[in-house]
Amino acid sequence: MLKNRSLRFKLSAFILTGTILVAAVLFSYYYSVSRKLILESALTNARHLTMETVNSVENVFRSTAKIPENLVYVFETGVTDEKALYRFMETVVKNNTELFGSAIAFEPGAMVPGVERFAPYFYKNNGQIVYSNLSDPAYNYHLQDWYQIPKELNKPVWSEPYFDEGGGDIIMATYSVPFRWPNDGVNENKFRGIITIDISLVWLKQVFEELSIYETGYGFLLSQSGKFLVHPDPDNVMNASIFDIAELQQDEKLRELGRKMVRGQTGFMNIIEPVTGQEVYLCFAPFPSSGYSMGIVIPTAELFAGLTRLNRNVAIIAVLGLLALFGVISLISGRITEPIRRLSGATTLIGQGDFNAVLPKIDTNDEIGQLMRSFETMQIALAEYIENLKKTTADKEKIEGELRIAHDIQMSIIPRTFPPFPDRSDVDIYGILESAKAVGGDLYDFFLLDENRLGAAIGDVSGKGVPASLFMAVTRTLLRAKSMNMKNASPGKIVTSMDIDLCTENDASMFVTFFYFILNLKTGELEYCNAGHNPPFVLDEDGEITAIDTVHGFPLGVMEAEPYETGKIKIRPGTRIVLYTDGVTEAENEARELFKEKRLLETLKLMKDVQDPKEITLAVKKAVKEFTLEAEQSDDLTMLVINYLGGNYTSK
Known part of the structure; x- marks a missing residue:
């Protein structure tokens, strides 16, 4: 490619190529370090935002969980009057705005002797406190998860969120706390029943919508089983789990993310967002009290958008700078190689046989000046050599002629x-x-x-x-x-x-x-x-x-x-x-x-x-x-x- 190019062009090209290589190495290092720092900063911010959200939601869950725990204390100290129980429960639901409803479900005969199922339930409906009894035999609350699980585990349990259809028509979760008979020497602190509170999870959607995550980033919330409680796509809420989407997309990394989140782990993952197909970074952390887990999605393109714009601007400036540098190098190399160009013209004449061709005057002491003086010496030596060569050639031709004659004479005999x-x-x-x-x-x-x-x-x-x-x-x-x-x-x-x-x-x-x-x-x-x-x-x-x-x-x-x-x-x-x-x-x-x-x-x-x-x-x-x-x-x-x-x- 450069074989037939001038020395001026080659010199400019070599210097420019070297400059580009050095600049490319520096730019690559700068880009790599910048990308790493931006990613570390973004992940740190995402971690802080995640933990801030977790703490905010946890405060609500913890404060709400204290209500049934306080009720347990009251019942375990000896509330036996049915009417007093109703008044107490109505007051609790009315005075706690976070509650949607509360129920106290007793073991058979534990509240009213001879009554197998007794479970008063107070809840809010259009601003009013409404009473209902869950003692319907067809419902049989003794067999429901919210009753059996905390009874068997002997500890408070948050239920899997559910949609309260026909009631509040909202997503709710139930917190169930077991309570016992008073230690009165008769029932010996036996299991007596379950106190529940129902809270709406609608407010969680607002919490996640207020998260500011670049332009299209978002947060989402999973239940203990991986079901979406909060998601930017409303069709996924309470209808799909992260495992359903992973199975649909055949995405093993998304499936692994779901496993980590339902296990209550904290961390980061780099995955392909299943809806947009774009690369994203994802920060996730659990809610300890409820077992839910939240995630924050950061689109990679938006994360590095500033760096991409900066790189584009740097590239434009670099191209313009290299063009200017090429012009300067070309100008300087032209001045350096001009004596060589003139010397090349003179040596061409010498090569064509004009040994008296006039060489250009170069008075410098650099390599070009030394080359000029070497050519002057060579010109003189060439003239002498050609003169000797002519004589030698003539002598050789004479000898060869004589040898041909000798050969002819030899062959003639x-x-x-x-x-x-x-x-x-x-x-x-x-x-x-x-x-x-x-x-x-x-x-x-x-x-x-x-x-x-x-x-x-x-x-x-x-x-x-x-x-x-x-x-x-x-x-x-x-x-x-x-x-x-x-x-x-x-x-x-x-x-x-x-x-x-x-x-x-x-x-x-x-x-x-x-x-x-x-x-x-x-x-x-x-x-x-x-x-x-x-x-x-x-x-x-x-x-x-x-x-x-x-x-x-x-x-x-x-x-x-x-x-x-x-x-x-x-x-x-x-x-x-x-x-x-x-x-x-x-x-x-x-x-x-x-x-x-x-x-x-x-x-x-x-x-x-x-x-x-x-x-x-x-x-x-x-x-x-x-x-x-x-x-x-x-x-x-x-x-x-x-x-x-x-x-x-x-x-x-």
Whole structure:
């Protein structure tokens, strides 16, 4: 993305990117800390508001609970008159505005002897105190929860809230307190009955409606069983429990919240509000006296609304600031990089070959000034280098031209016309010589000594290049001269004579491995001499391959040794003689592995029925090239293949 941008742009982009990264880290830290502090503050406030509400409601419940507890004291001290009881109860209901009604329910015969059910009940109706008796057998108050539970537990109990349909048509709760017979020595403080008070819970709705919890936050109240007593949705009040909604929504966290609240626990939870589907924080606490539990719901979005607005404003300011910063950085970096831009233009001209291009004047001592002075030095050095390069190139071209001429001369002394004896049917020959450099030191040669005898040789001069090529030319010249002057001499004598001449004044200590043979084309008799060369292979007319592995002495030119001997074999028509240099067997691939004689023999076995020397030669060459692939040729590659056909030979 920045590859083709200017240095000015890159510098501005890098600085701006670094600034953005630092700012992002700081902003993230600020946001995280701010969010944590806001949440802690909000939860603390919610806890205070919850406890304040709990204490306020508890004061009402506690003060109301004292009324039946005081009545218990009165009855346990000996009130036995029925009329006095009625007057007392009516007065209690009338003078306590929190009460909706009060009842005293006796055990059978506990108030009026012989009367099984006696339970006077006074309650308010349209501003009047109304009397009712709960002794209806169909009602049978002895079996009601408000009677049985406190009797069995022997302690005061708040009932589950209920809707007083047909009475006050309001939500009420009943507080039941057991009382006993006076300790008069007769009844021995036995259980005598239950005193109840009924209080309206309508005022709780007003308490929760007055709670200020952000914009849409709210409070709610649960009974001991989890039923909603106060909720912003009136359809839920006394009709649904928190567990009903949790089951409907399949919300396990809401179900867990309900369990904690009905168990009377205090705490916080982060849940999804079932109606709106929004994330909320919820603070909950119990009412100890009644067993009810309240919760305060704080919408997360509203909780962090101020922080969100602040972050948005900070982001806008940051973007504007970064744009301004980019402009300032761009301006400064432009002034810094201007000398580099002018220097770049001058170096472009230098790169195009104008080494006299004028460089801009930069007098500073900073890095740009140092770069300018380095370019001035480079410009002078380049001009000198190009001048030297021109001279060197001219010299190199001259040398290469001379080497091409030398190569042409070298190749001109090697037989390259095939077939060499088109008018003869007793022999066929093919050879190749590929130098590793412009000129090399390998050689091969063949010629007719007379009508019936063929002379052939192959050699490999030590080293490469011009010295090797000159030594090769001398060797080939000596071969021709000695062979023609010593026509009746054996190969051993001719090679011995060549060795004496090559050792004379051989200050460069060069030598040549050499194999020379004379083949009688009429009889098939082959005389040979091997001066340290690779053993040739003979493929007979049946396809059998043998090596001429006798070596008669050191390579030529090493030192004047004992006379070289001559070996003799006899071959039959259809025999092929394969001569080669170590450029074949020692050819290397990229893994520096050698071709070796093993692969050469495998290739020759594939050619055992092939009579054409050219086809055999090219097959070996192809095998070597496929082995070396892209590896550079390290030595001259030379082969010479002679197919002896004989005077009476007929092709198979």
